[in-house]
Amino acid sequence: MKKLLFSLLASSLVFPSIYSQKNQEGILRNLDQKTKKYSDIALQIWDWAEMGYLEEKSAALLQKTLQDEGFSVKAGVAGIPTAFVAEYGSGYPIVAILGEYDALPGLSQQAVAEKKSANKEAGHACGHHLFGTASSAAAIEVKNWLQQTKTTGTIRFYGCPAEEGGSGKVYMVREGLFNDVDIALHWHPGSQNGASAGAALANKSAKFRFYGTSAHAAGAPDRGRSALDGVEAMNMMVNMMREHIPQEARIHYVITDGGKAPNVVPNFAEVYYYARHNKRDVVIDIFDRIVKAAKGAALGTGTTMDYEMIGGTHELLPNLVLQKMMHDNLKEVGGITYTENERVFAQKISESLGYSELDVNSAQNVQPYREVARAYGSTDVGDVSFAVPTVGMRAATWVPGTPAHSWQAVAAGGTSIGTKGMMVAAKTLALTALDLFENPDLVEKAKTEFEERRGKDFKYIPLLGDRAPALDYRK
Numbered sequence: 234m235k236k237l238l239f240s241l242l243a244s245s246l247v248f249p250s251i252y253s254q255k256n257q258e259g260i261l262r263n264l265d266q267k268t269k270k271y272s273d274i275a276l277q278i279w280d281w282a283e284m285g286y287l288e289e290k291s292a293a294l295l296q297k298t299l300q301d302e303g304f305s306v307k308a309g310v311a312g313i314p315t316a317f318v319a320e321y322g323s324g325y326p327i328v329a330i331l332g333e334y335d336a337l338p339g340l341s342q343q344a345v346a347e348k349k350s351a352n353k354e355a356g357h358a359c360g361h362h363l364f365g366t367a368s369s370a371a372a373i374e375v376k377n378w379l380q381q382t383k384t385t386g387t388i389r390f391y392g393c394p395a396e397e398g399g400s401g402k403v404y405m406v407r408e409g410l411f412n413d414v415d416i417a418l419h420w421h422p423g424s425q426n427g428a429s430a431g432a433a434l435a436n437k438s439a440k441f442r443f444y445g446t447s448a449h450a451a452g453a454p455d456r457g458r459s460a461l462d463g464v465e466a467m468n469m470m471v472n473m474m475r476e477h478i479p480q481e482a483r484i485h486y487v488i489t490d491g492g493k494a495p496n497v498v499p500n501f502a503e504v505y506y507y508a509r510h511n512k513r514d515v516v517i518d519i520f521d522r523i524v525k526a527a528k529g530a531a532l533g534t535g536t537t538m539d540y541e542m543i544g545g546t547h548e549l550l551p552n553l554v555l556q557k558m559m560h561d562n563l564k565e566v567g568g569i570t571y572t573e574n575e576r577v578f579a580q581k582i583s584e585s586l587g588y589s590e591l592d593v594n595s596a597q598n599v600q601p602y603r604e605v606a607r608a609y610g611s612t613d614v615g616d617v618s619f620a621v622p623t624v625g626m627r628a629a630t631w632v633p634g635t636p637a638h639s640w641q642a643v644a645a646g647g648t649s650i651g652t653k654g655m656m657v658a659a660k661t662l663a664l665t666a667l668d669l670f671e672n673p674d675l676v677e678k679a680k681t682e683f684e685e686r687r688g689k690d691f692k693y694i695p696l697l698g699d700r701a702p703a704l705d706y707r708k
Contacts, residue, residue, distance in 0.1 A: 261664075264660050274298060280647075281336075284338055286704045303376060311404040320389045327389060328666050330375075330388070335395050335401075336359075340358040358642045360423075368658075368662060375663055400697055406616045411621050418559075424634055425600050426567075427599065428627070430606050433608050433615050440543055441467060443461075445457065445458040445460035445536040448498045460502035464530075471484060474526065479510060488502070549608070552622045552679055563599050622679040624665070626662075632645050
């Protein structure tokens with residue numbers, strides 16, 4: 234019944250009457266005129282390809298871009314040097330736009346349609362250079378509209394570092410930086426244009442460290458206690474546990490340190506684990522069982538063990554009132570059209586992915602609206618969605634069919650295909666923010682749905698606990 238109520242509420246809103254045609258056309262025209270400016274910013278961040286918590290130049294560039302446009306900027310928030318909040322205006326409503334700018338390690342790639350390293354430590358395989366830039370562009374355009382029309386309200390840009398494995402937004406939520414926000418907007422690069430209700434898996438991750446006793450592996454093996462044995466015993470028990478967890482759950486691990494030489498009993502070994510499910514309570518239970526397996530492995534191998542929480546995120550809380558509005562705005566903006574050169578590039582990328590034909594329709598069109606989504610990955614936007622009503626979308630910044638975290642995603646993100654899709658997102662975010670400023674009733678309806686979905690007894694408890702941000706989480 235509650236789901237039906239939300240559906241009827243969302244479908245009963247007639248959004249074209251919310252904003253004036255003149256305001257809408259002005260925003261779209263202004264962003265079109267600034268495409269080169271924002272493309273240059275995005276491609277500069279793409280070239281820097283800075284990893285999470287290390288995005289010093291990328292964060293500084295976005296801060297300067299917003300400061301030059303009249304935003305006040307508070308840098309180094311939540312104890313993170315590369316996190317910041319930029320604000321313009323005053324009063325209700327306070328609309329937040331999220332932006333990211335971290336790259337992924339080990340995915341260096343040139344902007345060409347063949348696998349070719351750029352000889353860098355990282356690459357923007359998730360398109361966060363586009364994410365941060367489009368969100369900045371939208372915030373600036375909304376600021377201009379507030380200024381010109383003398384409309385009351387506040388627009389904020391949240392510079393969010395280390396989404397990739399660092400849970401940057403969780404620290405910002407934990408710090409209370411969203412406590413006074415009315416609505417939060419976000420987007421993400423993708424291979425299609427869509428603004429259906431989103432979903433994400435809750436996630437807990439940790440590094441388990443085993444400590445043993447070194448000895449000569451052949452000459453005195455009885456004197457040694459292998460930390461690697463502890464890791465392997467833990468892995469064996471967790472792998473047996475997979476049969477006895479909900480089928481929607483996911484557990485991943487990688488051994489990050491297994492010793493240095495075969496003839497030395499390793500006195501240290503480390504394994505890095507993720508646990509995921511679409512309900513955080515299930516994730517917490519699975520993670521607790523993983524910890525017990527680690528303790529048992531240490532006991533059985535004569536080693537000791539400790540673990541460090543690395544990340545933890547909530548699942549994504551949908552808001553159908555906001556989602557339908559954003560979908561309608563995305564439909565108004567539309568997708569992108571490839572030039573001949575872009576089509577040639579895209580065809581080669583498509584072939585590298587195993588497709589015989591290029592699916593241009595996914596770039597040109599907007600996917601039908603759906604209220605139910607299946608979650609496959611995790612995002613720290615989930616924690617934001619439990620702090621404030623949150624809505625998001627995807628834009629076709631990659632060649633259709635491209636998976637995230639691939640060299641093909643890095644390549645397309647460094648071309649005009651990526652920046653064209655980026656501007657689709659910037660326009661949609663700006664129009665959605667405009668709707669919220671021009672219709673306070675819409676904000677209140679979104680808040681009502683948010684409170685009902687979250688539950689009156691909800692208390693925010695970060696899944697990563699009280700750990701401090703790992704400012705170089707590679708270590």
